[in-house]
Amino acid sequence: MVMHPKRAADRDPRGAGVKKLGNRDIEAARTYHAATKHSYTSVRSGGHHLDWDNRPLPYKLYPEVAGIALPRDLSLARVPALDAIAAGGATGDGGELTLDALTRILFCANGLTRRVRVGGQDYHFRAAASAGALYPIEIYAAVAEAGELEQGLYHFSPADLRLRGLRRGDWRGLLARAAAGRPSLLRARAVLVLSAIFWRSTWKYRARAYRYCFWDAGTILANLFAAAAAEGLSVDLVSAFADPEIEALLGIDGEREGAVCLVALGSGAAAPAAEPELKPLGLETIELSREEVGYPDLVRMHRASRLLTPEEVGEVAAAAHAPADPIPPPSAATTAVKPKTLEAGAGMSLGETILRRGSTRAFAERPIAAEELATILAVSSRHQCADFPPLSDAYLIVNAVDGLETGTYCYHRQGGEFELLRAGSFRPEAGYLCLEQMLGADCSALIVYMADLERALGALGNRAYRDAHLEAGLHGGQVYLASYALGRGATGLTFYDDETTAFFEPHAAGKSPLLIVAVGAPRSSSDDT
Numbered sequence: 001m002v003m004h005p006k007r008a009a010d011r012d013p014r015g016a017g018v019k020k021l022g023n024r025d026i027e028a029a030r031t032y033h034a035a036t037k038h039s040y041t042s043v044r045s046g047g048h049h050l051d052w053d054n055r056p057l058p059y060k061l062y063p064e065v066a067g068i069a070l071p072r073d074l075s076l077a078r079v080p081a082l083d084a085i086a087a088g089g090a091t092g093d094g095g096e097l098t099l100d101a102l103t104r105i106l107f108c109a110n111g112l113t114r115r116v117r118v119g120g121q122d123y124h125f126r127a128a129a130s131a132g133a134l135y136p137i138e139i140y141a142a143v144a145e146a147g148e149l150e151q152g153l154y155h156f157s158p159a160d161l162r163l164r165g166l167r168r169g170d171w172r173g174l175l176a177r178a179a180a181g182r183p184s185l186l187r188a189r190a191v192l193v194l195s196a197i198f199w200r201s202t203w204k205y206r207a208r209a210y211r212y213c214f215w216d217a218g219t220i221l222a223n224l225f226a227a228a229a230a231e232g233l234s235v236d237l238v239s240a241f242a243d244p245e246i247e248a249l250l251g252i253d254g255e256r257e258g259a260v261c262l263v264a265l266g267s268g269a270a271a272p273a274a275e276p277e278l279k280p281l282g283l284e285t286i287e288l289s290r291e292e293v294g295y296p297d298l299v300r301m302h303r304a305s306r307l308l309t310p311e312e313v314g315e316v317a318a319a320a321h322a323p324a325d326p327i328p329p330p331s332a333a334t335t336a337v338k339p340k341t342l343e344a345g346a347g348m349s350l351g352e353t354i355l356r357r358g359s360t361r362a363f364a365e366r367p368i369a370a371e372e373l374a375t376i377l378a379v380s381s382r383h384q385c386a387d388f389p390p391l392s393d394a395y396l397i398v399n400a401v402d403g404l405e406t407g408t409y410c411y412h413r414q415g416g417e418f419e420l421l422r423a424g425s426f427r428p429e430a431g432y433l434c435l436e437q438m439l440g441a442d443c444s445a446l447i448v449y450m451a452d453l454e455r456a457l458g459a460l461g462n463r464a465y466r467d468a469h470l471e472a473g474l475h476g477g478q479v480y481l482a483s484y485a486l487g488r489g490a491t492g493l494t495f496y497d498d499e500t501t502a503f504f505e506p507h508a509a510g511k512s513p514l515l516i517v518a519v520g521a522p523r524s525s526s527d528d529t
Contacts, residue, residue, distance in 0.1 A: 021304035023312060023461035028304030033453065033465070033512065035297050036208040037497035043435060048206060056200045056288040058124055058135050059159045064283060067162035068149075070103040079230040081353040081485035085222070085478050086379040087229035097189035097266045099147040101231045103161075105265070108227035108354050109220050110139055112158045126158060127354050128219040129480055129492055131212040136200040137220055137260070140193040140250055142171040145269045153249065166283065169276030171249060175262060178245035180314040182264070182387065184236035189266030194220065195250060197257045198302075199292045207297040211469050215492065215515055217260045218473020222481060223354060225384060225474075228265060230350050236264040237386035239467050240316045243306040251281030256292070258302050261470065305462035319459050320388045330410075334417035337403060339375035340486070353485045360489030362523035363442040370403025372486050373445055374416060376519060380478035381413040388467045391456050392475065392514055395421075395504050397430045397446040400520070410507055411447075421507050433500050434493040434516060444520030446493075447479060448500065450511040472514035479517045489522035 021028045111127045123133050130136070139156040141163065143149050153167040175193075176185040185191055194217050201209035201216070221237065228235045239261045246259040307313045348356075383390045394411040396418070398404050407423040431441030440446055449472040456464035476492055483490035493516040500513040 021300065023305060023307055023316070023463055025304060026457040026462055028301060029453070029457055029462045029465040032207075032210070032297055032301040036211065038208075038435065038494065039496055039498065046206075050204060052121065054203070054289045054291055055121075056134070056197075056203050057286065058200065059157065060138050060155065060197065061157075061159070061286040062155065062164050062283050063286060065164040065166070067157060067160070067164040068154075070106075070161045070163060071100050072161070078349045078351060080347045081226070081350040081481060082347050082375065082379055084226040084229045084350045085481050085485070086382070088225040088235075088382060088384055088478075095232045095266070097146045097231075097233060099149050101233070102141070102143075102146050102149070102190065105224060105227040105231060105233075106139060106141070106156050107161070108350070109224035110135075110137065110156065110158055111161070113355055124159075125358070127357075128216070128223045128477060129357070129359055130216045130219065131201065131492065131494075132204045134200045134204060135216070136196045136198065136209075136213050137217050138195045138197060138257070139220075140166070140195070142175060142191040142193065144170050144172055144272065145189045166251070166281060167249075167276070170272045171276070173272040173275040174245060174249060174278065175241075177310065178313070179238050179241040179262060179387075180310055180317050182236070182238050184264035184267065185238065185262065186271055187267045187269055188236075188264035189233070189269050192224070192263040192265055193246065193250065194260040194263070195252060195257050196260050197288070198298060199256060199288055202293065202295050202298065203289070207295040209295075210298045210301055211514075214260065214466055214469035215473035215476065218470050218475070219477030219480065219492075221261075221263070221384075221470075221474045222477025224263065226350055226478075226481060233266040234264075235385060237384050238262040238264065239470065240307060240313050240320065240387050240463065242308060242310055242313055244308060248278060251283060254306070255299055255302070260466070301462075301465070305466055307463060316460050316463055317387055330412065330417065330419040334412065334415075334419045335404060336415060336417045337370045337374035339378045339416070340369070340371040348485045348487070350481075353481055357480060357484045359491040360439070360518070360520075360522045361491070363439060363444070363489065363518065363520040364523040365400065365442050366444070366521040367400035367402045368444045368488060368520060370401050372488065373401050373404070373519070375486065376479055376482040377411055377447070378416055379482050380475050381411070384474065388460065388464075388471075390471070391464065391468045392449045392451045392472050393511065394475070395448040395450055395508060397426050397448070398444075399425070399427050399430060399441070399446075400444045408504060421504070429503060433495050433503060434518070435495065437493060439491055439518050440493060440516070442520070442523075443518035445518075447476075447517045447519065448495075448504070449475060449514045449516070450501070450504070450508055451514055452510055453512045454510065469514055476515050476517045479519060483519045488519060490517055490519045492517050
């Protein structure tokens with residue numbers, strides 16, 4: 001589909017005759033993770049400058065395909081946002097998927113919400129948060145039953161709110177086969193496929209962008225799951241699939257653009273009949289930039305985490321059923337905080353929350369209530385219906401929360417309890433760990449998602465590296481939504497890797513930070529007077 005010749009930087013950086021890395025060769029993930037860590041020295045010695053004249057196009061465009069205009073009257077979800085986030089699409093009744101409902105879900109996931117010109121540059125902001133507002137994630141929809149919409153594979157275009165038809169027919173059989181027969185894919189009303197166009201993110205973040213692409217996919221999933229819940233539709237997240245089959249279906253090369261995950265949307269549809277013949281797609285797309293720069297570390301990591309056969313997928317899927325090691329029981333007293341009590345139907349609606357959501361650029365050094373923080377964590381911490389186990393844990397630096405002592409905490413999801421690890425004021429440390437950004441020091445609380453990557457890689461292979469960052473992005477996206485639904489602010493932050501781990505030791509020994517989200521009261525003009 002992408003009709004570009006391979007550039008030298010995109011060819012196999014390992015050279016001929018080198019053993020091909022597979023999913024179980026977890027040294028690949030270890031090497032990539034170490035090579036892309038931030039440290040005080042690394043962020044000052046990279047010498048990377050943004051080439052604004054070569055900034056990637058934020059949309060994937062098919063000039064040969066006219067597309068289907070989606071309903072402009074979106075009637076965005078009026079369900080209370082906190083209810084929809086907490087449900088997360090897992091409690092749907094398998095109801096009908098209409099074209100209007102599909103439009104609302106796609107718009108809430110990755111729709112264009114506003115255009116802003118900043119510093120001479122145009123920014124097209126989407127419904128979900130994205131690192132650097134670069135939006136590397138694309139959404140495709142394999143539609144089986146969606147009102148009057150013909151069965152087929154479509155590409156969602158946020159730029160003009162259209163679906164562009166790429167293939168006719170019902171492709172759920174192929175998708176299920178690629179995912180080792182995952183039953184939800186066979187009975188879904190539609191299957192959404194998320195992919196990442198890596199260059200959009202590597203333009204700014206270089207090889208570390210691989211992590212960010214999965215964060216961005218996670219924030220999209222947070223919105224998507226909440227929107228599906230508002231429509232009464234179930235979801236099932238599938239991350240274990242045979243990459244070559246999905247790449248062939250989408251017509252992508254697996255290097256510039258790679259498949260990220262599948263989402264079974266709704267249930268109860270008739271099983272697929274005869275599977276269409278899969279032919280090369282061959283559709284031209286518009287170039288993103290005059291030149292793309294390849295990053296071999298990223299290419300190696302993506303190749304090493306690909307699953308190539310249904311047998312390999314089945315092995316990972318079977319390993320995912322093994323019980324996850326929980327956070328050790330609290331070694332000290334914990335504080336249980338009840339979430340904020342809202343009357344039925346109260347609070348900001350999901351649609352309003354998504355349209356208002358941004359990334360807070362400055363926090364006032366004012367406290368939020370412990371009940372608010374407990375609400376944010378409670379609705380963002382339930383493990384979704386997915387084919388991988390829980391992988392990340394939530395740690396916190398509490399700067400200013402009424403009802404909680406300042407200090408560092410581990411959050412226990414099962415009981416909604418805050419375990420105090422170390423008392424004290426750590427605003428300077430919080431700001432430093434977030435690459436010396438004042439956002440970390442000024443916010444009310446930092447939520448730090450961490451994972452024992454060695455344990456995860458040992459269970460699931462290199463694929464776990466994708467899953468851990470995807471899960472952290474999903475929880476982080478839910479934190480965004482919950483914070484804005486309560487009238488608060490949130491923003492995602494990157495970090496000094498090893499120093500963040502060291503800060504939370506000994507409790508977090510052996511764990512790696514995946515994503516940090518700051519929450520608190522946004523600074524307003526009145527705070528400066």
